[in-house]
Amino acid sequence: MEQRLDSAGLTFRQDYFSDPAGWAALVSLLRDIFGIDIGPLQQLGGPDPTSMPFGWFDAEGELAANISAFALPFVLNGRNVHAAGLQSGAVRPPWRGRGLYSDVTVKALDWCERQGFEAVILYTDKPSLYEPYGFRAIALHRYEGPTPDPSSSAARARPLLPTNADDLALLQSLLKRRSPVSTSLAVTVNAAMFLINTQLDPDIRISFLEDRQAAIAWKMDEAGRFSLLDVVAAEMPSLAAILGGLEIAPASVEVLFRPDKLGWDGVPQPLESGTRLVLRGLGHATPDFPAMLSPMAEF
Ligand SMILES: CC(C)(COP(=O)(O)OP(=O)(O)OC[C@H]1O[C@@H](n2cnc3c(N)ncnc32)[C@H](O)[C@@H]1OP(=O)(O)O)[C@@H](O)C(=O)NCCC(=O)NCCS
Known part of the structure; x- marks a missing residue:
C-alpha cells in the first residue's frame, strides 16, 4: 500500500x-x-x-x-x-x-x-x-422459529445485575467455564465484551438458571417477541428449559446465535x-x- x-x-x-x-x-x-x-x-x-x-x-x-x-x-x-x-x-x-x-x-x-x-x-x-x-x-443471520412448550420442571430463574458485586463474581465464574453456544460457529471466550454489552443496551436482561448453572442474556419486546442473545454455561440448557426457567410464554422466538445445541429448530433470516x-x-x-x-x- x-x-x-x-x-x-x-x-x-x-x-x-x-x-x-x-x-x-x-x-x-x-x-x-x-x-x-x-x-x-x-x-x-x-x-x-x-x-x-x-x-x-x-x-x-x-x-x-x-x-x-x-x-x-x-x-x-x-x-x-x-x-x-x-x-x-x-x-x-x-x-x-x-x-x-x-x-x-x-x-x-x-x-x-x-x-x-x-x-x-x-x-x-x-x-x-x-x-x-x-x-x-x-x-449474519438470526434464527426464527416456533415457541417451544416451556419445560415445567425448570426451576425459576433470578435476575443478575453485573453492577452488583456478588452477581458479577458469579457471572465471571460462569464466563470462565462456559462452552461455546454452538459446535458449528461460536466465540469461545468473550468475558469483557459480554460484560460491557450488558451495560451498553439497557434492554438486555441477564437471568440465572441455578439448577442449570446457566446465565441467559435475553430481551423481550412489546409484541412479545423473545430474543435469545447468549447462554453462558458449561452445558447448554434446551430452549424449553430456558423459557420454563424464565416463566415466559412469548408470542415468537428468535435466537441470535447458531442454535444447534438448543434442542430447537429455527429458520435463518438475514440480519437487517x-x-x-x-x-x-x-x-x-x-x-x-x-x-x-x-x-x-x-x-
Ligand atoms: C473510517 C475512518 C476510521 C477512516 O479514517 P482515516 O484516517 O480517514 O482513514 P485513512 O486516511 O487511513 O484512509 C484509509 C482508507 O480508507 C478509505 N476510507 C476512508 N473512509 C472510508 C469509508 N467511510 N468507507 C470506505 N472507505 C473509507 C480511504 O479512502 C483510504 O483508502 P486509500 O488508502 O485507498 O486511499 C474514520 O473516518 C472514522 O473514524 N469514521 C468513524 C468511525 C468508523 O467508521 N470506524 C470504523 C469502524 S469499523
Whole structure:
C-alpha cells in the first residue's frame, strides 16, 4: 500500500491500557465517535487482558486515531480457531484522510501475524474499508422459529445485575467455564465484551438458571417477541428449559446465535442491521452455512 502517512505533531503508542491516561483517552475517543461509554468496563473486571491497542496521541494526550486487537478464539465446525478480533477503530474528524487509519490497521495486522493468529475478525458497517487487507464479508443471520412448550420442571430463574458485586463474581465464574453456544460457529471466550454489552443496551436482561448453572442474556419486546442473545454455561440448557426457567410464554422466538445445541429448530433470516462481520485468513474455510455470532460478543 502506498505510504502517505501524515502524522505531524502526533506520537504513536502501543499497549497503553495499563496507563490510566491512555485508557481515559480511548474512553473519550469512543464516546466522541460512537457515542458509547466503555468507562464502566473498569468496574466489570477491566478490558480484555489480551488487548493490544495501537494509537496516535496528540500533544494534549487525546487519541487522534486508534485500533485495538485482542484474542477472540472461536469454534468453527468443531475446530478451535486461534483468532484475533479488531475493535475500537476510529479517527477523530480533524485527523481523517491522512492515512492514520491505514497505518494503525497495518500495525495491528502485523502484530496479529507475529502473534501467530490464524484469522482476524471484526464487526463493521464499512466492509469495503477492510477489503484491501484481505478481509471478506460474512453475512449474519438470526434464527426464527416456533415457541417451544416451556419445560415445567425448570426451576425459576433470578435476575443478575453485573453492577452488583456478588452477581458479577458469579457471572465471571460462569464466563470462565462456559462452552461455546454452538459446535458449528461460536466465540469461545468473550468475558469483557459480554460484560460491557450488558451495560451498553439497557434492554438486555441477564437471568440465572441455578439448577442449570446457566446465565441467559435475553430481551423481550412489546409484541412479545423473545430474543435469545447468549447462554453462558458449561452445558447448554434446551430452549424449553430456558423459557420454563424464565416463566415466559412469548408470542415468537428468535435466537441470535447458531442454535444447534438448543434442542430447537429455527429458520435463518438475514440480519437487517448494517453491521457486517469481516474475516481475514483461514483460506477458503469460511462458514458454508448461515453464520451468526452472539451480539454479546459484538465489539
Ligand atoms: C473510517 C475512518 C476510521 C477512516 O479514517 P482515516 O484516517 O480517514 O482513514 P485513512 O486516511 O487511513 O484512509 C484509509 C482508507 O480508507 C478509505 N476510507 C476512508 N473512509 C472510508 C469509508 N467511510 N468507507 C470506505 N472507505 C473509507 C480511504 O479512502 C483510504 O483508502 P486509500 O488508502 O485507498 O486511499 C474514520 O473516518 C472514522 O473514524 N469514521 C468513524 C468511525 C468508523 O467508521 N470506524 C470504523 C469502524 S469499523
